[in-house]
Amino acid sequence: MEVEQILKPFEIHIEKLKIWEKRPHRHNFFELVYIDKGEGRQCINQSKFPYAAGNIFLLPPLDCHSFNIKKETTFYFIRFTDLYFSKETLNGSYGDWFKKLSYVLSNYNKVAGDIIKTGSCLERELLVNLIKQIHQEYLSKDDYSETVIESLMTSVLNILARNIERRYVEEGRNRDYKFGEIIRYIQHNIYDKEKIRLENLSNQFNVSPTYFSEYFKKHSEYSFQEYVIKSKLKLAESYFKHSEYSIKEVAYMLGFTDSSHLSKTFKKNYNMTILEFKKGDIQVCSN
CATH class of the missing domain: 1.10.10.60 (Homeodomain-like)
Known part of the structure; x- marks a missing residue:
């Protein structure tokens, strides 16, 4: 099976597609996917579920995935490798960043698809704004962009981790x-x-x-x-x-x-x- 790779530790792309032409594939990188417009179905490993505008997914390296597009879809793809966390200039240590990321990955139920719970409108809006700001900074590429992107990525990971934690807490609170x-x-x-x-x-x-x-x-x-x-x-x-x-x-x-x-x-x-x-x-x- 094809393993898609990136050559830089961090990339962000917007793709507007009517047909997903890639075969099911794996990555050598982490990928945060935001669906700006469109609908269809996503496959992760052997699980399939619908996607729609506003959905946000987190794909770990080496998970097999593909999309079956029903309506023309605009994707935001934020791609980063573990090397991104090892940069000396990164806000916080490699260990701290990876602890946060590992917490999200280890507790994120991929079968459920969207990482933000349905109904968390303000949280979703905040995360979408952060993703779009990251894209703008990535395009501008001035002397401050890299540091700003690192700060925004820190916020993204914290929001994802907070949502994962809430799932645990709410499950527990339903009992006591x-x-x-x-x-x-x-x-x-x-x-x-x-x-x-x-x-x-x-x-x-x-x-x-x-x-x-x-x-x-x-x-x-x-x-x-x-x-x-x-x-x-x-x-x-x-x-x-x-x-x-x-x-x-x-x-x-x-x-x-x-x-x-x-x-x-x-x-x-x-x-x-x-x-x-x-x-x-x-x-x-x-x-």
Whole structure:
């Protein structure tokens, strides 16, 4: 299968198409897609769903995708590689940027398509304006454009992450308000081993340590420890797929004892080694 590549760490393009002539393909880059006008169907791996004006998608590297255009469509494509996050001039460190991106990728349900929840009109409008501003700065290419684009991209990632977090919190709040806040706290502090210890959480939310695990299990399909482990492994998946971080580095960031601990936990939950996961074939899709 064709793997589309970009030669620069960051690109943005507008394409107005009546027919999607490309075969289903994969990328070597991340791609944020905004549908300005038009409608049709999108395929990601083996999942298909409709798209319409205003939709926003995030496509990770190596996901197979294509579009079946029903009405002439204007696409905004923002494409960037992991090298974009490694620039010394970038606002914030590589690690901070990639943490945010990994959080979005690991928790974004691609089958649902649009990354912004239906009804979040102001949030969608803000994100669309940011995308269009990025395009204008990309075209202007003056002495300030690069720095402005970096700042705008930071805002885009923060908005996407906030929407992902809201999904978690709302799911929890539908069961119990306090549980929703607990989920928010865990997701917000997933990289901080001390803050997501049971003892700290029980103090934060005024639930006795002896009852906390029972309370969590009552409102979740997983036990507290299972939920934390699965949340960390989702992030680990993203790092292994989309970055050059070593197993040792990922283990350290996510609070595992060492690389062996992460490897054993990964194999127990996925029934495969990390190396097998990295080499795994991605499903092919068709229009």
